[in-house]
Amino acid sequence: MADLHLRIKPGSDIDLLRAMMKVIIDEGLADKNFIAKRTEGFVELAAGLKDYSLEEAAQLTGVPAGDIARAARIYARSPASALLYSMGITQHICGTDNVKACATLALVTGQIGRPGAGVWPMRGQNNVQGNCDMGGMAEFYPGYKRASDPATLEFFKAAWRANDLPLGPGLTATEMTEAALEGSLKAMYLIGEDPVTCDANINKTKAALDNLDFLVVQEIFMTPTAMMADLVLPAAAWAEKDGSYTSMERRVQWIDQAVPPIGEAREGLWIINEIGRRLGLDLAGSSAAEVLKEINRLVPQYGGMTRDRIAQVGGLRWPCADGKHPGTDILHQERFSTPDGKARMANVQNRPAGEVTSPEYPLLLSTGRIVVQYNSGSMTRRSPSLQERDGELYVEINPQDASELGVRHGDMVKVKTVRGQTEARARITEKVKPGMVFMPFHWQGTNIITSDALDPVAKIPEYKIAACRIETMA
Numbered sequence: 412m413a414d415l416h417l418r419i420k421p422g423s424d425i426d427l428l429r430a431m432m433k434v435i436i437d438e439g440l441a442d443k444n445f446i447a448k449r450t451e452g453f454v455e456l457a458a459g460l461k462d463y464s465l466e467e468a469a470q471l472t473g474v475p476a477g478d479i480a481r482a483a484r485i486y487a488r489s490p491a492s493a494l495l496y497s498m499g500i501t502q503h504i505c506g507t508d509n510v511k512a513c514a515t516l517a518l519v520t521g522q523i524g525r526p527g528a529g530v531w532p533m534r535g536q537n538n539v540q541g542n543c544d545m546g547g548m549a550e551f552y553p554g555y556k557r558a559s560d561p562a563t564l565e566f567f568k569a570a571w572r573a574n575d576l577p578l579g580p581g582l583t584a585t586e587m588t589e590a591a592l593e594g595s596l597k598a599m600y601l602i603g604e605d606p607v608t609c610d611a612n613i614n615k616t617k618a619a620l621d622n623l624d625f626l627v628v629q630e631i632f633m634t635p636t637a638m639m640a641d642l643v644l645p646a647a648a649w650a651e652k653d654g655s656y657t658s659m660e661r662r663v664q665w666i667d668q669a670v671p672p673i674g675e676a677r678e679g680l681w682i683i684n685e686i687g688r689r690l691g692l693d694l695a696g697s698s699a700a701e702v703l704k705e706i707n708r709l710v711p712q713y714g715g716m717t718r719d720r721i722a723q724v725g726g727l728r729w730p731c732a733d734g735k736h737p738g739t740d741i742l743h744q745e746r747f748s749t750p751d752g753k754a755r756m757a758n759v760q761n762r763p764a765g766e767v768t769s770p771e772y773p774l775l776l777s778t779g780r781i782v783v784q785y786n787s788g789s790m791t792r793r794s795p796s797l798q799e800r801d802g803e804l805y806v807e808i809n810p811q812d813a814s815e816l817g818v819r820h821g822d823m824v825k826v827k828t829v830r831g832q833t834e835a836r837a838r839i840t841e842k843v844k845p846g847m848v849f850m851p852f853h854w855q856g857t858n859i860i861t862s863d864a865l866d867p868v869a870k871i872p873e874y875k876i877a878a879c880r881i882e883t884m885a
Contacts, residue, residue, distance in 0.1 A: 415482055418844070421777050421876050423472040424500055425761040427479065428512040430468030432519050433460045434483035441487075442521030449747070450518050452756035459758040471761075473844075487520045491527025498535070498779065502875045504765050507868040511757035518754050524743035534659040535786070541657030544712065544729070550580040554710035570709050583870040585863075591619035598625040602679065603646070607635040608787035608855050611872035612830050612863035629682060632789045635855065646679050647672040654680075654699035655721060657729075661739070663716050664726035764876040765864025768846070772828060772878035774812065775847045778861055779875075784853035791853075804854040806835040808881065811845045813837065816881055825882040826850065828860040834884070848879065 419427055435441050436457055446453045465476035472479070486492045494517055500509045514523075514530050522528040534540060546553040556563040558579020568576055582590060588610070590596035599620070610616040620626055620639050628640035631648045650669040657663045672678065677685075680699060687694040696702040706713045715731040715738075727738035746752030768775055783797045791797050806826055808818060818824055820839040825832050826848070833856035843849050850857045852874060862877040 415478060415485070417472075417474045417478060417482055420471070420473040420844075421775060421847070422503060422505075422764045423761065424503075424509045425505065425512050425759055426468055426471040427474065428509075428516050429460060429463060429759075429761075430465055430472070430479045431483035431486065432456070432516055433463050433468075434465070434480045435487045435516075435519055436460060438484070440484065441519050445521030446519065449524075449752075450754050450756055452758065453519070456515065456519070456756045456758045459760075486516070486522070489522075491525065492517075492520065492522045493527060493529055493531060494522070495531045495533055497533040499875060501532075501866075501869070501871055502873060504864050504866050504873050505759075505762045506866040506871050506873075508757070508759040508762070511759050514754070515756045515759075518756055523754075524741060524745075526741065529741075532659060535780075537658060538656045540659055540661065541655065541663070544657055544710065545706070549583045549586075552579075553706070554712060567709075585865055585870045585872065588616055588619045591622050594622060597623060598627075599623055600627045600629070601636060601640075602629045603631075605630075605634040605636045605787035605789060607639060608789075609852070609858060610863075611858060611861040611874055613855060613858045614831060615863060629679065630789075631676070632793075634787060634789045644682050645674070645676040646682065647676050651676065652678040652680070652699070655703060655716075661728045661742075662726050663713070663721045663729060663731075665718055665722040667722075765862050765873050766829075766876060766878045768878045772880050773846070774879050774881060776826070776828065776850065776860070776877040776879040777847065777875050778850050778852040778857055781851045781853070784851060786853065788853045801851075804833070804835045804850065804856045805838050806881070807838045807840050807843045807849040809843050809845045809847065810839050810841065812848075812881075813839045817883055818881065823884045825884060826860060826879055827882065828862075828877050828879045830861075830863075831859045833857065833859050837881075848881065 417427065465479055468479055469476040494513055496510070496513055500506065500513065503509060517523045517528070517530050523530065544554070550558055552558055552563050552567055556566065558581065561578065564576045564578060567573065584606070587596055587599065591599065592615070606616050607613055607620070617639070620636070626640045627642045627644065628637040629644040629646045630637045631646050633643070637643050651672040653666060653668045655663055655665050680696060680702065684694050684696060696705065700718050703716070703718055707716060711732065712729040713731065715733045715736045716727055716729065717734060720734075721727055728740055729738070731738045747754040749755070781801055783791065783801045785791045792802070806824065813819070818837050818839070820837060822837045823834055824837050826835055835850060835856065852858060852861070860877060860879065862873045864873045865871065
């Protein structure tokens with residue numbers, strides 16, 4: 412459906428974005444008024460791009476120079492350009508810098524803070540944003556209060572009537588894996604997570620979980636991770652509980668319970684409260700509605716997000732300071748969330764991937780989602796109709812590579828990396844470039860071989876690039 416498809420080499424996102432900025436600056440398409448009033452760092456950015464050429468960018472990205480220039484002009488000249496990104500940007504060892512480059516492109520052109528423009532992280536689930544807002548990250552307490560700030564601890568100690576709270580930051584998920592392997596992390600409580608299927612280099616994850624003294628898994632199905640647990644807590648599914656969801660556009664909406672939980676399953680909130688009670692803690696959140704009231708008191712962005720208001724069609728978008736506030740459709744219209752209200756441009760350089768191809772592993776493996784499977788497949792692989800459409804692990808191979816390897820469409824092949832091997836059904840297709848293969852990440856088999864090299868800031872694995880080889884099976 413695209414007017415222009417930039418089919419880049421994996422890992423060259425920054426090279427492409429820098430080239431687009433170069434064209435925009437050289438051709439006078441930068442929004443000079445926006446830059447002067449609302450940003451810092453443009454002079455350094457322009458200096459960093461001075462000696463960068465479209466020819467160099469074309470070589471690095473595999474995209475013709477003319478297409479790069481055309482994309483830059485379209486983006487800059489449009490009355491409103493939106494930049495949407497997902498895991499193809501973040502799941503690299505330079506994922507944080509990739510995001511900074513996306514934001515900087517929007518700042519150079521003034522494509523932010525107005526209708527139709529902006530930078531949008533496409534979330535993989537319907538409440539990732541809500542989880543982040545409520546402190547579901549290692550460096551934050553709810554409302555993005557820094558966990559490393561003693562003032563944050565004092566605020567929540569008073570709010571929660573707690574004698575003590577831990578100073579952060581805590582450990583990210585990948586750091587927990589390392590800590591479990593080292594033996595410094597003794598127990599883990601997983602809620603709705605299946606790392607034994609979804610983590611990069613899952614053999615390492617299995618070893619880490621095996622090394623724990625105690626593993627608790629709260630789940631709706633007996634996933635591979637749940638099967639490793641010392642204790643499984645059966646949880647209610649989405650239709651069996653009420654509560655709020657926050658989408659990628661900051662839209663908060665309320666859902667009501669449709670049916671009661673089945674069998675021994677309990678709502679997650681009940682389970683957490685019960686564990687707290689048995690530990691001698693009164694968590695004071697007997698229902699989702701009560702928890703929302705606490706959120707209204709403690710998270711300024713959600714101050715006016717009452718149940719009645721977010722239960723209306725369309726809900727509200729934060730920040731919403733109080734009961735009279737209409738919500739905020741567009742962020743950053745007047746200022747950014749910095750002390751001086753100005754955004755900082757990032758003059759980032761690309762970095763090599765954690766793995767490169769070699770004579771032993773000559774193909775580049777990338778992974779991603781497919782339409783009919785969801786995450787670890789614990790739900791979607793229980794649907795016969797979905798399984799009929801895409802029910803087994805496959806690997807997409809370019810016809811040129813398939814011919815050289817002696818692989819035919821439908822053959823079973825072995826895919827090997829330095830971490831191990833898996834078996835998959837070959838699909839011969841032009842969808843992937845020569846020298847590259849693709850596998851969906853919804854199967855354990857894929858993540859036996861994916862790279863666990865990490866972005867140094869976000870600690871996200873480089874699912875998008877691994878060196879592999881393919882072997883036929885007799």
